[in-house]
Amino acid sequence: MSITIKDIAKIANVSITTVSLILNNKCHNIGEETIKRVRSIIEEHNYRPNALARGLITSKTRTIGLLVPNITNQFFAEITKGVEDGLSEHGYNVFLCNSYNDIDKEKQYIRVLKEQRVEGVILSSTNTVTQDYYSYLKEQGVAFVLLDRHASEPLNNGIIVDDRKGGFLAAQHLLELGHRKIGCLVESTGLCNIDERLHGYKDALAQYGVPYEEKFVVSGELTIEGGCQAAIKLIEEQIVTAIFATNDLMAIGVYEAAIQLGKRIPEDISVVGFDDISFAHYLTPKLTTVRQPIYEIGRRAAANLIYILQNKLYMPSTEVLDVELIIRNSTSSPR
Amino acid sequence: MSITIKDIAKIANVSITTVSLILNNKCHNIGEETIKRVRSIIEEHNYRPNALARGLITSKTRTIGLLVPNITNQFFAEITKGVEDGLSEHGYNVFLCNSYNDIDKEKQYIRVLKEQRVEGVILSSTNTVTQDYYSYLKEQGVAFVLLDRHASEPLNNGIIVDDRKGGFLAAQHLLELGHRKIGCLVESTGLCNIDERLHGYKDALAQYGVPYEEKFVVSGELTIEGGCQAAIKLIEEQIVTAIFATNDLMAIGVYEAAIQLGKRIPEDISVVGFDDISFAHYLTPKLTTVRQPIYEIGRRAAANLIYILQNKLYMPSTEVLDVELIIRNSTSSPR
DNA sequence: AGCATGTAGTAAAACGTTTTACTATAATAG
DNA sequence: CTATTATAGTAAAACGTTTTACTACATGCT
Incomplete structure (x- = not known):
């Protein structure tokens, strides 16, 4: 089909080796003349080496897999952009895979990515990565970096944020405003980061001497719809003056719920996402x-993976990035 | 590194050919016994064929490239999901590439994708695809489907929507509400679909006997920021009672502008996105x-591409999908 | 017996590269 | 004048598959 290194060699009247060496800039002992000639022929015929053949022999495919729950979630779209930017600078291409929070689909994708001989995988797993699953990944023999979702073990290599601090800051802010009945919207399939955010919320309550009440914590999906349903349930059943939603989509769901229930934000209910x-x-x-x-x-995930690939060793530790409370207009003192 | 077909053949005490035939379900004349034995060995050792080697010989890589301006734009995230869903059902993997509206980056990506031997490319080009660019793509010898952005020529194979009708519906709605001074926010780098939307807007004005005024059309980037700036300019310089933003991000920008200028939506200004x-x-x-x-x-783009790949021929025509006006609360009669 | 047909399998070429170990010639040094 | 070194290049193996054309044997038919 398309032009190969053989064709170039024939046209230039040199060996395949010579062309290959020039292609890879290993032409220490190839004459200047020849180099120029071959280069111009390559240019002229718009020749590009076949990455498959190259990958087959070098096992460097220059591809990685990115596995996220759902690309239409703004959060993951933004992450994806970061990953792609970080990797494309190093000449890597990324296979995008949506797991839709389906662990089987996720494993299936990992198989396929292995088949494609990706050099590594960046994944935001559907599950909190348990010891078992972590072992499974390791066993697959593919370098990987975990995103967003913590592993339950310290052997995790990944990028996360200080979720507990975040939960604390959110609750503290509401407590400082004078709220004492603060709802919390979570997801209950055991995602460590959500647990940590809830943990931070409890920390803050304790510090301010407010008793923790389980009935104020309602779970739902981490989506607008899930947040809306959970908020309706919470507001109808309990008297809360504020809600901490453990992600922004759920917070948007709270806005929806407020409209449906005729409540105003922040006058009737303060919301933190x-x-x-x-x-x-x-x-x-x-x-x-x-x-x-x-x-x-x-x-960071991209940089981390590149580091692993270049040095053929895993980073010893997890990177924890800082979080920051952004105060806007959805919170005020209770009436 | 990982286990190969040779290893399996050796373990099973058969030839490579036999394993390969079983792998590809072409085992008409392989004994039942042997098939079972080989299958179980494959299973046991968790063997997966190397897609590179396979692709090298069959030129079926089961990969395609998706080229979008920016994945963080909700619109493209949603499209991406559609593409990925459509392709993964057929066993295809997708390389995601963000062009950031940079034509050079776009061409660079197409080169790289070719190098990776993708079977096809789905792209929402930065430019309106001109005859020249279209020829360039064809010349590259990669099957492709165009998305969202029209080609300027009828030779286009792609999926678009009835942009002109959309523009018409938007303007008609505002005209029916009684608006006569209607601004329009566009992007001016010559994207055909934006032009078409503007065209529809003009159609509606004409139909309602309202003279078209160039000063009511302001251009900016197709982003929130771009929409905000354009709207501020428009509102400060002209007396408009309504604005048609040619995409939703720009419409959000109008909301921002309204806040900054102390205008209310829809009381002071109606907005259609x-x-x-x-x-x-x-x-x-x-x-x-x-x-x-x-x-x-x-x-559809995915289905279209699959069709092309399976039948080795281009669809003769462009698919035009319908649009629909969704009336919500950002529009009302002028005071 | 001789021949066709079916069954179960294999050897080897091919895909397009990279890489290792080699050759041939010229220039330089001792 | 030989030995060494540098320069410019090449042949061939390897990567892990698919695929084509083949072999070997058994069975059934005339």
């Missing part, structure tokens, strides 16, 4: 939330 | 907009 996706700024009222450096997480 | 990205529903007031079947566009 988590993530600071870009739309948080364009809600009305603008959402007070805990900011994660989302794009940066993606870039 | 285009796209119906999911956040349109969560703005306050909820955005009236022209809905495109975004996810469907992605899926």
Whole structure:
């Protein structure tokens, strides 16, 4: 089909080896003349080496897999951008895979990515990565970096944020404003980071001497719809003056619930989110939330993976990035 | 490194050919016994064929490239999901590439994708695809499907929507409400679809006997920031009672501008967007907009490409999907 | 017996590269 | 004048598959 190194060699009247050496800039002992000639022929015929053949022999495919739950979640779109930027600078291409929070689909994708001989995988797993699953990944023999979701073990190599601090900051802010009945919207399939955010919320309550009440914690999916349903349940059953949603999509769901129930934000209910996706700024009222450096997480993950690939060793530790409370207009003192 | 077909053959005490035939279900004349034995050995050793070697020989890599301007734009995230869903069903993997509206980056990516021997490319080009660029793509010898952005020529094979009708519906809605001074926010780098939307807007004005005024059309980037700046310019310089933003991000920018200028939506200014990205529903007031079947566009593009690959011929024509006006709360009669 | 047909399998070429170990010639040194 | 070194290049193996054309044997038919 397309032109090969053989063709180039024939046209230039040199051996395949010579062309290959020039292609890879290993032409210490090839004459200047020849180099120029071959280069111009390559240029002229718009020849590009076949990455498959190259990968087959070098096992450097210059590809990696990125596995996220759902690309339409702004959070993951932003991460994806960070990953792609970080990798493309190093000449890597990324296979995008949506797991839709389906662990089987996730494993299936890992198999396929292995088959494609990706050099590594960056993944935001559907599950908290347990010892078992971690072993499974290791066993697959593919370098990988974990994103966003913690592993339950310290052997994790990944990029996360200080979720507990984030939860603390969110609750502290509400407590400082005078709230004492603070709801919390979580997801209950055992995602460590959500647990940590809840943990931070409890820390803050304890520090302010407010008893923790289980009935104020309602779980749902980490989506707008899930947040809306959970918020309706919470508001109808309990008297809360504020809600901490453990991600921004759920917070948007709270806005929806407020509309449906005729409550005003922040007059009737204060809302704090988590993530600071870009739309948080364009809600009305603008959402007070805990900011994660989302794009940066993606870039770090990329950098981390590149490091692993280049040095053929795993980083010893997990990187924990800082979070920051962004106060906007969805929070005020209770009436 | 990992286990190969040779290893399996050795363990099973058969030839490589036999294993290969079993792997590809071409084992008409291989004994049942042998098949079972080999299958179980494959299973046991968790053997997966090397896609590079396979691709090298069959030129079927089961990969395609998806080239979008920016994955963090909700519109493209949704399209991407459609594409990935449509392709993964057929066992294809997708390389995601962000062009950031940089034509050089776009061409660079196409080179790299070719190098990776993708079977096809789905792209939402930065430019309107001119005859020249179209020829360039064809010349590259890669199957491709165009998305969202029209080609200027009828030789285009791609998926688009009825942009002109969309522009018409948006303007018609405002005209029916009684507006006569209607601004329009566009992008001026010559994207055919934006031109078409503007065209539809003019059609509607003409039909309602309202003279078209160039000063009401302001251009900016197709982003929130771009929409905000353009809207500020428009509102400060002209007396308009309504604005048609040619995409939803720009419409969100109008909301921002309204806040900054102390205008209320829809009381002071009605706003209509285009796209119906999911956040349109969560703005306050909820955005009236022209809905495109975004996810469907992605899926169709995928289906289209699969068709081309399987039949080794280009579809003769462009698919034009329908649009629909979604009336929400950002529009009302002028005071 | 001789021949066709079916069954179960294999050897080897091919895909397009990289890489290792080699050759041939010229220039330089001792 | 030989030995060494530098320069400019090449042949061939290897990567892990698929695929084509072949072999060897048994069975059935005339």
